[in-house]
Amino acid sequence: MLEQQPHSLTAAEREAYRNDGFFVRRGVFPAAEVARLSTAVEAANRAALAAAAEPGGGATYHLDGNRFVDTAACTVQFEHQPGSDTVRVIEPIHVLHPALDTLLDHPLLVRPMQGLVGQSRLALWTAKLNLKRPREGSGFGWHQDSPYWMHNCRHVDRLPNVMLALDEQSADNGCFEVIRGSHKQGILPGTSDGSQLGGFFTDPACFDLSQRVRLTGPPGSLFFFSPHSVHGSRPNRSSRPRRALIMTYQPGGQPMLKIPAVRNIN
Numbered sequence: 001m002l003e004q005q006p007h008s009l010t011a012a013e014r015e016a017y018r019n020d021g022f023f024v025r026r027g028v029f030p031a032a033e034v035a036r037l038s039t040a041v042e043a044a045n046r047a048a049l050a051a052a053a054e055p056g057g058g059a060t061y062h063l064d065g066n067r068f069v070d071t072a073a074c075t076v077q078f079e080h081q082p083g084s085d086t087v088r089v090i091e092p093i094h095v096l097h098p099a100l101d102t103l104l105d106h107p108l109l110v111r112p113m114q115g116l117v118g119q120s121r122l123a124l125w126t127a128k129l130n131l132k133r134p135r136e137g138s139g140f141g142w143h144q145d146s147p148y149w150m151h152n153c154r155h156v157d158r159l160p161n162v163m164l165a166l167d168e169q170s171a172d173n174g175c176f177e178v179i180r181g182s183h184k185q186g187i188l189p190g191t192s193d194g195s196q197l198g199g200f201f202t203d204p205a206c207f208d209l210s211q212r213v214r215l216t217g218p219p220g221s222l223f224f225f226s227p228h229s230v231h232g233s234r235p236n237r238s239s240r241p242r243r244a245l246i247m248t249y250q251p252g253g254q255p256m257l258k259i260p261a262v263r264n265i266n
C-alpha cells in the first residue's frame, strides 16, 4: 500500500486515469521553477544543435522526408519545412542539462507517478522535449505511444506519461489533444498509407473523434496520460512558443528506452 504524501494521486485522479486515460493539474509548478527549466531547455537545445552540426557528430537520416540526427547523447528531430534547422523534438533530453536530470526526481512528478505505476520504486523510461516554436512548430498526427515502445518493453501498460507545460498551452499554439477513453482498447491498428511512419499513426476508424479533448493550461501545468491514449496536436500558428517536456516513468530497476542503463528515481 502506498503511503499518502503531499502531491500523491487522489482518488478522483485515479478514477479519471482509469476511465478517461488522462487528468490535468493546472499551474502547479512555481513560476520560478518553470523559468529555470525554460533556461535549461534552451541550453539543451543549443547543445543538441551543436552536436548535430559537428562534422561526423551524428548519423543523419530521413523518415517520410523529415530530418533526424542521432548524436552521441540523443536523437534530434528537425521541423518539417524543407531545409529547416529548427529543432522539433529532442529525446532523451535529461542527459543534456543537470536541471533536467534533477527534474525527474521532483515530488510533483514522482508522487502521482508512484500512484499510476502502482509502486514506490520508479525508474525513468524516457524524457523528451517538444519545442513547437512560434509559427513553425508542426503538429503531431493522432497516435498512441505504446506501439513505439512495445518491442522494447514487457510492461508497456505501466509507462504513464506526464507533460510539463513550459509555456501557456492553448488552441492557437497547438496544445496537446487527447481522445477520452481511447486507452481502454490497448494497442490499436495503425494506418497503412505506405509511408515509413504511417503504421505508427492510429487508424482513424478505431477511435471516436467526438471524444477529443484539448488540454489547455498555464505554464507549470501537468498533463498525465496513458501510453495507450490516442493523442496528437495541431501546428503552432501563433506568435508564442508552446514548449513542453514529456517524462515517462516505469517500475524501478528497468533500463531506459534509448540508453542501455537504469535511471532510478530518488
Ligand SMILES: O=C(O)CCC(=O)C(=O)O
Residues within 6 Å of the ligand: 130, 140, 145, 174, 175, 176, 177, 231, 232, 233, 244, 246
Ligand atoms: O507535443 C505534442 O503536442 C504532442 C506530443 C506527442 O504526441 C508525443 O510526443 O508523443
